[in-house]
Amino acid sequence: MKKNCLITIATLLLFHALQAQSQKDEVRKIFDEALANGQSYAMLEYLSLGIGNRLSGSPQAAAAVEYTRERMEALRFDSVYLQEVMVPHWIRGHKEVGRMVNSVTYGSKELSVTALGNAVGTGPDGVLAEVVEVQNFNQLDSLGKEKLEGKIVFYNRPMDPKHISAFQAYGGAVNQRVGGASRAAKYGAVGVVARSMTLALDDIPHTGTLVYEEDIPKIPAVAISTIGAEILSSELKRSDKLKFYLETHCEMLPDALSYNVIGEIKGSEFPDEYIVVGGHLDSWDVGDGSHDDGAGCVQSIEVLRIFKALGIHPKRTIRAVMFMNEENGSRGGKEYARAARENGEKHLAALESDAGGFTPRGFGVQCSNEVFSKIMEWADILNAYDLRKIVRGGGGADIGPLKEQGTVLIGFLPDSQRYFDYHHSEADTFDKVNRRELELGAAAMASLIYLIDQNGL
Amino acid sequence: MKKNCLITIATLLLFHALQAQSQKDEVRKIFDEALANGQSYAMLEYLSLGIGNRLSGSPQAAAAVEYTRERMEALRFDSVYLQEVMVPHWIRGHKEVGRMVNSVTYGSKELSVTALGNAVGTGPDGVLAEVVEVQNFNQLDSLGKEKLEGKIVFYNRPMDPKHISAFQAYGGAVNQRVGGASRAAKYGAVGVVARSMTLALDDIPHTGTLVYEEDIPKIPAVAISTIGAEILSSELKRSDKLKFYLETHCEMLPDALSYNVIGEIKGSEFPDEYIVVGGHLDSWDVGDGSHDDGAGCVQSIEVLRIFKALGIHPKRTIRAVMFMNEENGSRGGKEYARAARENGEKHLAALESDAGGFTPRGFGVQCSNEVFSKIMEWADILNAYDLRKIVRGGGGADIGPLKEQGTVLIGFLPDSQRYFDYHHSEADTFDKVNRRELELGAAAMASLIYLIDQNGL
Numbered sequence: 001m002k003k004n005c006l007i008t009i010a011t012l013l014l015f016h017a018l019q020a021q022s023q024k025d026e027v028r029k030i031f032d033e034a035l036a037n038g039q040s041y042a043m044l045e046y047l048s049l050g051i052g053n054r055l056s057g058s059p060q061a062a063a064a065v066e067y068t069r070e071r072m073e074a075l076r077f078d079s080v081y082l083q084e085v086m087v088p089h090w091i092r093g094h095k096e097v098g099r100m101v102n103s104v105t106y107g108s109k110e111l112s113v114t115a116l117g118n119a120v121g122t123g124p125d126g127v128l129a130e131v132v133e134v135q136n137f138n139q140l141d142s143l144g145k146e147k148l149e150g151k152i153v154f155y156n157r158p159m160d161p162k163h164i165s166a167f168q169a170y171g172g173a174v175n176q177r178v179g180g181a182s183r184a185a186k187y188g189a190v191g192v193v194a195r196s197m198t199l200a201l202d203d204i205p206h207t208g209t210l211v212y213e214e215d216i217p218k219i220p221a222v223a224i225s226t227i228g229a230e231i232l233s234s235e236l237k238r239s240d241k242l243k244f245y246l247e248t249h250c251e252m253l254p255d256a257l258s259y260n261v262i263g264e265i266k267g268s269e270f271p272d273e274y275i276v277v278g279g280h281l282d283s284w285d286v287g288d289g290s291h292d293d294g295a296g297c298v299q300s301i302e303v304l305r306i307f308k309a310l311g312i313h314p315k316r317t318i319r320a321v322m323f324m325n326e327e328n329g330s331r332g333g334k335e336y337a338r339a340a341r342e343n344g345e346k347h348l349a350a351l352e353s354d355a356g357g358f359t360p361r362g363f364g365v366q367c368s369n370e371v372f373s374k375i376m377e378w379a380d381i382l383n384a385y386d387l388r389k390i391v392r393g394g395g396g397a398d399i400g401p402l403k404e405q406g407t408v409l410i411g412f413l414p415d416s417q418r419y420f421d422y423h424h425s426e427a428d429t430f431d432k433v434n435r436r437e438l439e440l441g442a443a444a445m446a447s448l449i450y451l452i453d454q455n456g457l
Numbered sequence: 458m459k460k461n462c463l464i465t466i467a468t469l470l471l472f473h474a475l476q477a478q479s480q481k482d483e484v485r486k487i488f489d490e491a492l493a494n495g496q497s498y499a500m501l502e503y504l505s506l507g508i509g510n511r512l513s514g515s516p517q518a519a520a521a522v523e524y525t526r527e528r529m530e531a532l533r534f535d536s537v538y539l540q541e542v543m544v545p546h547w548i549r550g551h552k553e554v555g556r557m558v559n560s561v562t563y564g565s566k567e568l569s570v571t572a573l574g575n576a577v578g579t580g581p582d583g584v585l586a587e588v589v590e591v592q593n594f595n596q597l598d599s600l601g602k603e604k605l606e607g608k609i610v611f612y613n614r615p616m617d618p619k620h621i622s623a624f625q626a627y628g629g630a631v632n633q634r635v636g637g638a639s640r641a642a643k644y645g646a647v648g649v650v651a652r653s654m655t656l657a658l659d660d661i662p663h664t665g666t667l668v669y670e671e672d673i674p675k676i677p678a679v680a681i682s683t684i685g686a687e688i689l690s691s692e693l694k695r696s697d698k699l700k701f702y703l704e705t706h707c708e709m710l711p712d713a714l715s716y717n718v719i720g721e722i723k724g725s726e727f728p729d730e731y732i733v734v735g736g737h738l739d740s741w742d743v744g745d746g747s748h749d750d751g752a753g754c755v756q757s758i759e760v761l762r763i764f765k766a767l768g769i770h771p772k773r774t775i776r777a778v779m780f781m782n783e784e785n786g787s788r789g790g791k792e793y794a795r796a797a798r799e800n801g802e803k804h805l806a807a808l809e810s811d812a813g814g815f816t817p818r819g820f821g822v823q824c825s826n827e828v829f830s831k832i833m834e835w836a837d838i839l840n841a842y843d844l845r846k847i848v849r850g851g852g853g854a855d856i857g858p859l860k861e862q863g864t865v866l867i868g869f870l871p872d873s874q875r876y877f878d879y880h881h882s883e884a885d886t887f888d889k890v891n892r893r894e895l896e897l898g899a900a901a902m903a904s905l906i907y908l909i910d911q912n913g914l
Contacts, residue, residue, distance in 0.1 A: 035618045161492045161893070164842055199893060359816070359872045361843065385621055386818065388845035415816045415872065417893045436618070436656060436874045 023454055024381050026312070030450060031385060031443045033306050038439035043071060043298035044357070048288040048430035055285040056325040057089030057256035064281050065259050068297060068322050072263035075305050077320075079266070082259035085335040087325040089256040090118050092285055093249030098193065098222055100231075101128065101245055104238040111228035113193065114205040114286065114425075115248040116177060116221045117328045118212070126247035127152065127191045127220060133236050137175070137183055149188030152244050154236070155180045156195045156229050159420070166416040167355070170197055170423075174208070181221040182213035191246050192221035195229040198420045203227045206425040207284050209328045220248050260332045261322040265304055267453075269315040274340070276319045276350040276407075277303045277449055280326035280333075280398055287428035291419065295357030295438055296412075297322045302442035303449055314453045316348060323398035326354065330397050337401035347407040349452050351445060352396025356422075357438040358414035362387045363448060364394020366409040371457050378451045387444050389413055408457055412445055480911055481838050483769070487907060488842060488900045490763050495896035500528060500755040501814070505745040505887035512742040513782040514546030514713035521738050522716045525754060525779050529720035532762050534777075536723070539716040542792040544782040546713040547575050549742055550706030555650065555679055558585065558700040560692040568685035570650065571662035571882075572705040573634060573678045574741065574785045575669070583704035584609070584648045584677060590693050594632070594640055606645030609701050611693070612637045613652045613686050616877070623873040624812070627654055627880075631665070638678040639670035648703050649678035652686040655877045660684045663882040664741050666785045677705050717789045718779040722761055724910075726772040731797070733776045733807040733864075734760045734906055737783035737790075737855055744885035748876065752814030752895055753869075754779045759899035760906055771910045773805060780855035783811065787854050794858035804864040806909050808902060809853025813879075814895040815871035819844045820905060821851020823866040828914050835908045844901050846870055865914055869902055 034040075047054075047064060054061040065082065072080040098113030100106060115121070132147060133154040134140045140153065155176035159169040174197055181192045196206040203225045212218045224232065235242055261281060267273060279296020283289020300320040307314060324332035340347055351363075362382070365375055372392060379390055394411030395403070403409055414437070422428040491497075504511075504521060511518040522539065529537040555570030557563060572578070589604060590611040591597045597610065612633035616626040631654055638649045653663040660682045669675045681689065692699055718738060724730060736753020740746020757777040764771060780789035797804055808820075819839070822832055829849060836847055851868030852860070860866055871894070879885040 031621065032619045162489045163492075164488065164897075166893070359874050386846060389843060417816050417897065418891050421891070434875050434878070436623070440621075440874065 023451060026450060027381050027447045029310050030306055030446045033309055034439045034443035034446070035436070037309070038302065038442060039305060040298045040302040040438050040442045041435040043301060044290060044294050044433060044438065045430060047294045047298065048290045052288050053285050054281060054283045054289055056087040056258060056282045056328060057253070058285065061258060061282055061324070065261050068261045068281065068301065072301060072320065075308065077263040077265055077304055080263045082261055083335060083339060085258055085260055085324055085331050086255040087258045087331050088118065088329045089253040090328055091251060091253060093121060093251065096222060096249070097126070097245065097247040098224060099245040100235060101243040102239065102241045103235040105235060111232060112203050112205045112225040113222040113228065114207045115250045116194070116210040116223055117207055117284065118252065119181065119210050119221045119248065119250055120218045121248040121250040122220045122246055126245055128243055128245045129190050131236060131242060131244045133233055140183060145187045148184065151189050152191040152193060152246065153180065153184035153189045154193045154232060156233055158195060159197060159199050161199055166199060166420050169199060170420060173197060177208050177223065178211050181210055181219050182216045185217045185219045189219060191219050193224050193244060194221065196223045196226055198226060198423065200421045201226050204425045204427050206423060207286060208424045220246060222246060222248060258324045260324050260336055262319055263301065263304060264317055264319040265307060265314055267315050267317040268313045271317050272346060273316040274319055274345050274347045275316050275449055275452055276321055276347060276399065277445055278321035278323055278350070278398060279353045281322040282325050282327050284327055284424050286424070286426045287422065288430060289428060290430045290433050291356040291422050291428050292424065293326065293354045295433065296353035299353050299438070299442040299445055303446040306446045312450065316453050318449060318453065326397050333398035334401050337405065340402065341405060347402050347405055348457055349408040349410060350399035350402050351410040351412060351449060352399045353412040353441065353445060354396045355412065355414050355416065356419045357433045357441055358418060359437040360387060360414050360441045360444040362389030362391065362413045364391050364411040364413055366393060366395045371408055374457060382447065385444065410448070412441065414441055480908060483907060484838055484904045486767050487763055487903045490766055491896045491900035491903070492893070494766070495759065495899060496762060497755045497759040497895050497899045498892040500758060501747060501751050501890060501895065502887060504751045504755065505747045509745050510742050511738060511740045511746055513544040513715060513739045513785060514710070515742065518715060518739055518781070522718050525718045525738065525758065529758060529777065532765065534720040534722055534761055537720045539718055540792060540796060542715055542717055542781055542788050543712040544715045544788050545575065545786045546710040547785055548708060548710060550578060550708060553679060553706070554583070554702065554704040555681060556702040557689060557692060558702055559696065559698050561695040562692060568689060569660050569662045569682040570679040570685065571664045571743065572707045573651070573667040573680055574664055575709065576638065576667050576678045576705065576707055577675045578705040578707045579677045579703055583702055585700055585702045586647050588693060588699060588701045590690055597640060602644045605641065608646055609648040609650060609703065610637065610641035610646045611650045611689060613690055615652060616654060616656050618656055623656060623877050626656060627877060630654060634665050634680060635668050638667055638676050639673045642674045642676045646676060648676055650681050650701060651678065653680045653683055655683060655880065657878045658683050661882045661884050663880060664743060665881045677703060679703060679705060715781045717781050717793055719776055720758065720761060721774055721776040722764060722771055724772055724774040725770045728774050729803060730773040731776055731802050731804045732773050732906055732909055733778055733804060733856065734902055735778035735780055735807070735855060736810045738779040739782050739784050741784055741881050743881070743883045744879065745887060746885060747887045747890050748813040748879050748885050749881065750783065750811045752890065752898070753810035756810050756895070756899040756902055760903040763903045769907065773910050775906060775910065783854050790855035791858050794862065797859065798862060804859050804862055805914055806865040806867060807856035807859050808867040808869060808906060809856045810869040810898065810902060811853045812869065812871050812873060813876045814890045814898055815875060816894040817844060817871050817898045817901040819846030819848065819870045821848050821868040821870055823850060823852045828865055831914060839904065842901065869898065871898055
């Protein structure tokens with residue numbers, strides 16, 4: 001009896017060791033395939049240079065839906081389909097103007113600005129007003145209506161360069177852009193100029209979403225380049241007679257019909273368990289959205305392509321999802337989660353790549369202690385590919401709505417240092433993407449999806 | 458007695474914990490200083506844009522010696538001085554020509570080539586010969602004199618993209634460039650065209666050092682862009698009548714006087730123990746040598762600047778060394794080690810940054826098991842800055858000669874993916890360097906030097 005028991009234990013241990021070795025070998029094959037035959041870069045080239053930027057509701061967004069659908073069909077995924085979603089349809093109109101007037105040094109001088117997404121426009125008459133500079137909401141609140149009424153509020157708190165993760169620096173400053181307009185409008189301000197969300201000192205303005213609070217007047221708002229912000233701040237110190245002229249032509253049209261694009265490989269053992277890998281297909285209307293988030297979309301398609309190329313038949317159903325409208329509404333992510341719930345689909349895990357196509361560092365995981373321990377069992381396999389940063393916390397705006405269904409949420413973590421040099425600006429273009437960094441990211445994502453699929457969570 | 462003993466142990470443990478916390482805090486300050494006030498980027502801007510490329514023996518190399526000396530004096534390091542070293546003085550002369558002749562598709566067509574460093578020139582008459590393509594030395598050897606005499610040998614083995622570290626891919630292919638000429642000359646070949654050492658497919662040729670074996674005829678040699686290599690290879694398959702015309706004007710002049718540039722902060726407890734941090738000041742004569750290795754030089758100066766800015770008084774003497782002539786002779790590294798031995802200087806550790814100014818990943822350490830265990834005790838501190846890759850093996854060409862003196866050799870490991878896109882080519886320019894990535898590298902280096910200095914090895 002005791003002998004039988006020992007034999008059983010030995011057999012189990014052997015089985016476990018063989019299985020671990022086989023998975024380790026498969027991950028090696030995934031990286032080989034991505035590095036030798038990867039198609040992420042070629043797909044991104046088409047999405048970025050062939051289609052260009054893809055704001056929700058735009059013709060280019062529709063073209064991107066069609067391109068990724070066709071691409072996944074050409075790759076013969078088991079099933080490729082569109083999921084309808086109504087999206088906000090904001091348009092910039094013709095180019096905005098931001099001009100300092102009455103400055104001591106320059107007299108009248110244009111500074112580089114870009115309208116914030118979802119903002120109302122000034123119309124052709126523009127807005128001309130004195131400027132009040134603040135660093136944060138507390139300072140704004142303490143100035144109050146008396147000092148702010150009729151003024152343009154200039155939010156000028158820089159991202160803190162001392163953070164190692166550029167995303168943390170972003171998180172510490174972005175409330176100015178997202179909530180600054182309504183906060184200022186409460187005190188009667190007539191416009192907002194917000195310092196661009198970047199750690200670089202240059203003349204490129206960075207747009208991004210603004211959210212108006214209900215029942216508060218909607219006032220126009222622009223981002224100003226960091227160099228523009230430095231000039232404006234310095235001129236404000238020289239003269240309180242300085243005014244700023246703001247002219248934007250943006251407007252919000254009625255919601256438009258668009259789609260999430262979904263491709264899947266059917267699971268062989270548990271077809272009713274789903275693992276999602278995704279990015280968002282929409283981008284801002286400046287640059288071509290290569291890093292944000294063309295990269296995440298093509299990497300997600302590439303994960304499934306690699307599976308097929310290597311003849312990996314997943315146990316669970318693996319879905320590549322191109323979410324629509326992450327940037328100015330997150331409607332695609334919300335609709336995907338709503339439909340998943342309605343259809344009773346059990347989503348084991350969702351992995352989002354929305355931090356750029358840079359060299360991979362690891363993953364951030366939002367899950368229980370037990371699940372995290374399980375993932376850490378794969379650390380040795382992942383270490384060999386320099387995926388050494390497996391940390392708690394993370395996910396993504398599009399997969400976030402799946403959380404309440406118990407889905408393990410995972411954010412792909414590429415290196416963050418260059419991200420905000422390009423983010424939401426004319427500088428986010430295909431030439432900023434390195435082929436190997438992008439393909440390595442896809443391999444990293446495919447490897448983790450593979451390990452989750454094989455071992456469960 | 459027993460009680461006293463416990464108190465002693467408790468005191469020691471407390472002391473150790475306080476010391477660890479204090480070192481952790483100091484590393485945080487090092488990163489804060491580098492990210493908020495770092496000067497690496499500004500120094501590199503001058504070195505790259507103000508001076509330009511710095512081949513050994515060139516006027517620009519002399520300017521770089523003077524600039525870094527002045528910079529370190531301006532930073533008021535305890536001592537700044539030059540160390541004489543005679544360096545090879547190779548010059549490219551006017552631009553090289555590489556031309557396919559008799560190709561089926563193109564007839565006569567120029568392809569992008571660059572003379573290899575230290576190579577002899579063809580002179581104005583050039584060399585015109587049939588071309589034999591090989592992938593490796595075995596294949597070359599098996600062809601022998603009969604097939605190779607009077608021919609140009611075309612080495613066309615690509616770097617293997619499946620390596621995760623681009624340096625490993627380089628290591629697996631670079632023998633073609635370094636040793637290919639003499640190997641081919643043994644069989645009577647009259648010239649060499651070597652595929653550029655890069656993982657990118659583009660039209661930029663990458664130079665680099667060639668070493669002639671003694672007593673073998675020196676034949677001219679160039680690197681060809683990877684696109685050029687693909688075209689040449691494809692045309693060779695279409696016709697064996699194809700010839701290649703090679704014209705280079707390079708020559709080796711007599712050795713020239715140059716210098717290693719050294720700045721130091723004197724140790725407060727063990728001034729006779731030395732810790733070196735360095736890069737190499739020379740570069741190839743194409744591009745401006747920003748990544749290779751302007752980055753390593755300015756980061757090394759920055760390490761000492763950060764120490765002074767934070768009021769860190771090191772226990773050991775810390776030296777920043779700009780080594781001269783790493784690229785085509787390594788004379789500076791050899792001279793530095795020779796002088797250290799002659800002066801009886803005990804070198805505890807040497808850290809070299811010569812892998813580009815990219816985002817830091819960690820360090821490679823060449824040392825005993827005991828020393829490695831000691832360094833791994835700092836892993837938690839370093840992890841917080843994403844310096845998660847602390848591995849065995851590494852160093853650098855300039856610090857290598859210190860090995861026989863028992864010095865622990867450490868190579869700084871930035872991310873390697875983009876390095877060979879630029880390496881030794883016109884593309885290695887200042888605009889390819891990201892400020893934060895560069896400054897983070899300096900902070901990583903300063904932190905490790907600080908920990909070694911405080912704790913010994």
